[in-house]
Amino acid sequence: MSPALPFGSAYGFGLYVHWPYCTKICPYCDFNVYAAKDRDNSALVRALGDDLARHARVLEGHPKLGSIYFGGGTPSLMAPAEIAGLVRQADALFGLEPDAEITLEANPNDVLGADLAAWAGAGVNRLSIGLQSLDDDALGFLGRDHDAAGARRAVELAARHFPNHTIDLIYARPGQSPKAWETELSEALSLGAPHLSLYELTIAERTAFGKRAERGELQPMPDDDQADLYELTQAVAETHGLPAYEVSNHARSRETQSKHNLTYWRGGDWIGLGPGAHGRLSLEGQRVATLAPLKPGDYIAAVSKTAGLAGEPLSPVDTARELLALGLRPGEGFDITRVETLTGAPPDLATLQAFIDEGFMHRTGERIALTPEGRLLADRIAAELSP
Template sequence: MVEPTALILPDTGEPGFGIYVHWPFCAAKCPYCDFNSHVRHQPVDQARFAAAFLTEMKWLRAISGPRTVTSVFVGGGTPSLMDPATIETILNGIARHWHVPQGIEITMEANPSSVEAERFRGYRSAGVNRVSLGVQALNDKDLKFLGRLHNVEDALKAVGLARDIFPRMSFDLIYARPGQTIAAWQAELKQAISYAVDHLSLYQLTIEEGTPFYGLYKAGKLLTLDDDQAADLYEATQDFTCEQGMPAYEVSNHARPGAESRHNLTYWRYGDYAGIGPGAHGRLTRGRQKLATVMERHPERWVELVERQGHGIIEEEHLENDAQADELLLMGLRLREGVDLARWQTLSGRSPDPVREQNLLDYGYLERLGNSRLRCTPAGMLILDAVVADLAC
């Protein structure tokens, strides 16, 4: 059983082993969202889904072998639509299949529109010690534009409850919204930080294919900020959060020292993680290979697959060392701490191309941290994909 504790273990700097559980249901689909989320107008059979999560855990435990879990993340979708008893069942199942020490980070995503004090206390009793709130904006006009079901009053109530009940909390904001100015965004950030928040995830609005916003954008009915305006907002974000004691430790994530998300660090440090539930992805080491797993996205089809064969895996790929090296570089250069060069060289069997690396150093896009690590500069973060592509060649 997962025991609730106010202690969250400190970051060791190691990649760790995480468990990700995906709850795919939402009360409504936001027009910008391309995540695997689904709206159901009839009550979801939570007992059936919880049983399927437990069944899939057993399958993945057979692949991973005995491991010590360093973080759990229940994402979605909107996990705060689940009953606390469902969360408790899931967490207790994880503890039966892997070793879960007291004090590891256990995060659950929540939307302000589905928050009640009693439910939050139920999640806390089940073992959740960190909550991530999908606030997205701190003015009602933009919340309506983003299709959110809550208003600012709901959001601030949820933030207050989370602050009182959970040892750690974070919330998300979306910026580069149409017409947004640097001054308005800085005021919103200042307001966000004033609520004693220790972690913020700050994402630029992107128009993803297949979303309602994409259709409006293609029809010329949604005007977005141009690249220069978005870059100016990104730079202003970095400067302001740093001044406020919440510097970026990853491209889009900011924290007070010690409050960085342990689970997301596992991804970016290229650790192993078991992905459980509809559409979940996983990376599990087997010998010299990593097994990449992808689960069926459609919730009801996923349940049927699990009930029939013990898991919902629809894609498996055995990643050889060179593919692992590329993923390590792609993920690690997102971090302010950068990439462990020795680990990258062990996987890739080579050193970075000296000419390409020197060019990136000369242009001010990369920097060395002694002889052991390589990281992007703030300028390099603006063109991260290009830097990764150039260095990986």
């Protein structure tokens, strides 16, 4: 039976928890993060729990949660008891699916210094480890506080407690050669992680890297060179048995694909807790976008003063655009009848056929998907097909 709506919990239901603090803010980071310093985080932890309860009052009738994702920031700075408390509360309020995926983002140094059994005891069953590189010079450039040897040890240690784990790497760094990236990526793949997230370096305006680029001190890699490295990435990962199942994500099997991220890409519902967290919810047949206040103090105050949710209903057209842009990212593709259900018309068929003829897309019935060549143009294709 097909879902009644072209979006919503029938496509997945997850919980995202944003922990905004980091011991060190990386020069490329464009996320809502703050220096950890020596803080009393009890008020924030209480606010997260109160916010979860507030969502539960509004979201009666939702299915059990299929995933919880602790992101940030650096949520591995949270105490295991704080993580466990939120997991227990989520289970009590919503229920957890028997195979619910519970991910914790962690930096290598935190993995090396943590009680991993305590994380597992708190309910975590998947680690996302922010390696970013296995080259010491690159790690210095990226502002990381670990070295390559520590990164390798962290992955080896994590694998003993969390067979389902993933590592992040950043490539297309200024001056990075194809040979150097192939060597680094091959070494990362040899660590045996069943999932990799591989991102090209983005120079965002408000970051330290962005300011350096404005002053001419940092030159981003040219687009054509980035494209060459992207194609090399796909070939090397596939050779090692981790083909891309999404533009930037690779998994050894369907079971090790990110269940939480698939909820985003498929147009499911998710609760966003924490400063600056985004959510997407289905309320009275509408797609509603939520955005929490950015500053931790403002977030805590807002949760304490507001009983309901501050959400903005998305128009059918905006919903269709978002579903299409996200739905084209995974290899499984996107059912274009979902756009027609929202807007009364499918994506422009002439434009779609042109992309198919050029080898950037393929179509099976009503489902469209990007080819490996098309993934390089994912944003452009989604924009041109959008209603």
